[in-house]
Amino acid sequence: MGGPGRGVVEISSGPILPDRMEEIAARHGRRIFMSTAVALYNEQYPQRALGVFDACAAAQTRGNELYIQITCQPLSFDFTLASAYPFYSHPAFDPIKAYDREQLKAVFRDRSFRESFRTDLRNPKPGTVFQGNWERVIVAAPVMGKNAGLADRTIADIAREAGRDPLDVLLDLGLEEDLNTGLIGRFFNAVDDGVEPLVKHKAGVIALSDAGAHLVYLCDAGFGLYFLGHWVRERGAFDLPEGVRRLTSHQAGLYGIPDRGSIAVGACADLLLFDPATVGISAARRVNDLPGGGPRTIRDPVGVHGVFVNGVRVFDGRDYAKLDAGPGQVLDRFLPARSPQLGAAAK
Numbered sequence: 387m388g389g390p391g392r393g394v395v396e397i398s399s400g401p402i403l404p405d406r407m408e409e410i411a412a413r414h415g416r417r418i419f420m421s422t423a424v425a426l427y428n429e430q431y432p433q434r435a436l437g438v439f440d441a442c443a444a445a446q447t448r449g450n451e452l453y454i455q456i457t458c459q460p461l462s463f464d465f466t467l468a469s470a471y472p473f474y475s476h477p478a479f480d481p482i483k484a485y486d487r488e489q490l491k492a493v494f495r496d497r498s499f500r501e502s503f504r505t506d507l508r509n510p511k512p513g514t515v516f517q518g519n520w521e522r523v524i525v526a527a528p529v530m531g532k533n534a535g536l537a538d539r540t541i542a543d544i545a546r547e548a549g550r551d552p553l554d555v556l557l558d559l560g561l562e563e564d565l566n567t568g569l570i571g572r573f574f575n576a577v578d579d580g581v582e583p584l585v586k587h588k589a590g591v592i593a594l595s596d597a598g599a600h601l602v603y604l605c606d607a608g609f610g611l612y613f614l615g616h617w618v619r620e621r622g623a624f625d626l627p628e629g630v631r632r633l634t635s636h637q638a639g640l641y642g643i644p645d646r647g648s649i650a651v652g653a654c655a656d657l658l659l660f661d662p663a664t665v666g667i668s669a670a671r672r673v674n675d676l677p678g679g680g681p682r683t684i685r686d687p688v689g690v691h692g693v694f695v696n697g698v699r700v701f702d703g704r705d706y707a708k709l710d711a712g713p714g715q716v717l718d719r720f721l722p723a724r725s726p727q728l729g730a731a732a733k
Contacts, residue, residue: 404441408450417451417640421594425454426461427580430512435584442589453640457594457606458585458613460572463515464526464600467494467560472571475514476506487565494557494565504553515573520545520552522576525559527568527672527683533559538669568683582623585613591640592632601682608667608685610658615666615688626662642721654715655697664689 403424411418425438438454445452463472468487473479482493493499507518516523520542528536536544536559545552560567575581584590598607610633618629638647645653668686676682693701698713700706 404438404445404452407452408445408448411445411450411452417453419453419455419591421455423574425456425584426574427577427584428574429577429580430517432580439584439587439589443587446589452589453591454589455594456584456590456592457575457609458581458592458617459595459606459609460576461574462606463571463573465569465571466566467557468565472516472573475511476503476516478503478506490565491561494561500553500557507553516571519573522572523556524570524572525567526570526670527681529563529566533563578621582621585617586623591637593637601676605670605683605685608687611665611667611687611690614660614662619662619665643717644719644721655694657692657694658690659692661689661691
């Protein structure tokens with residue numbers, strides 16, 4: 387978001403860190419939201435993400451509003467062995483990154499390649515995405531019907547059950563399925579004890595996922611239901627009122643969206659009816675409902691009994707309502723960044 391009168395700026399950044407962002411916030415008098423990979427919990431650098439959040443909080447004390455948009459879920463990397471980019475930082479992959487499918491299949495069958503990759507994993511270079519943690523590599527979308535039972539299981543778990551080496555399990559499965567097996571790597575934000583201080587931090591805003599953008603291999607949407615099920619009910623990191631606030635009025639206030647985020651007379655009746663004892667999201671599953679029968683990955687809501695937009699029920703927990711017109715409205719009016727109403731809503 388941005389533009390005259392809107393009062394906030396959203397920046398997706400790589401190496402850009404809070405000191406530079408604070409300069410921009412101070413110069414323009416705008417609230418800034420950052421999305422940056424260095425603010426994700428990484429076991430190799432366990433204090434780095436928290437340092438970014440603390441720097442944003444320090445900027446706030448100086449009157450420069452800087453926030454981190456954070457995902458409350460493990461960050462997912464979707465890939466197949468035809469393009470195994472999470473492994474590319476290992477030397478064994480250096481000569482084969484540009485290989486076509488048939489060339490890759492020949493390499494993956496080769497025992498010397500497997501031994502070379504295993505050697506890399508015994509001594510991974512600092513900063514590599516994949517550190518040999520096979521419990522973080524998940525079979526999301528097996529291609530062959532006989533492999534359907536492997537869906538949503540980790541390579542480590544499958545290998546333990548079979549009494550085999552995880553690398554051999556992965557490569558043999560990929561070869562059997564013509565390198566088309568859909569895989570998910572969850573390498574960042576995957577340790578709850580490290581992520582909890584971030585999701586609870588005053589500089590954090592729970593507002594980040596892919597919103598279902600990677601339909602072919604995974605669905606990373608549903609972060610709100612995950613937050614309520616995992617962080618509120620299972621972990622107890624928030625009580626229910628605070629958990630709901632962190633998903634509603636907290637964002638509406640900071641983003642300057644009027645008449646939303648709270649239940650009040652005259653406000654837009656955007657409501658979620660859910661059961662706190664069961665709310666969450668299902669495991670990923672595959673459906674073939676895209677144009678031409680194309681596949682996609684979805685996750686179903688759990689413990690949801692109604693979704694209302696402007697007072698109109700659009701979802702009853704199982705089915706979407708068939709309406710002549712959608713009840714939603716385009717958001718085209720925002721509160722200024724430093725209005726008293728906005729500041730109160732964001733507390």
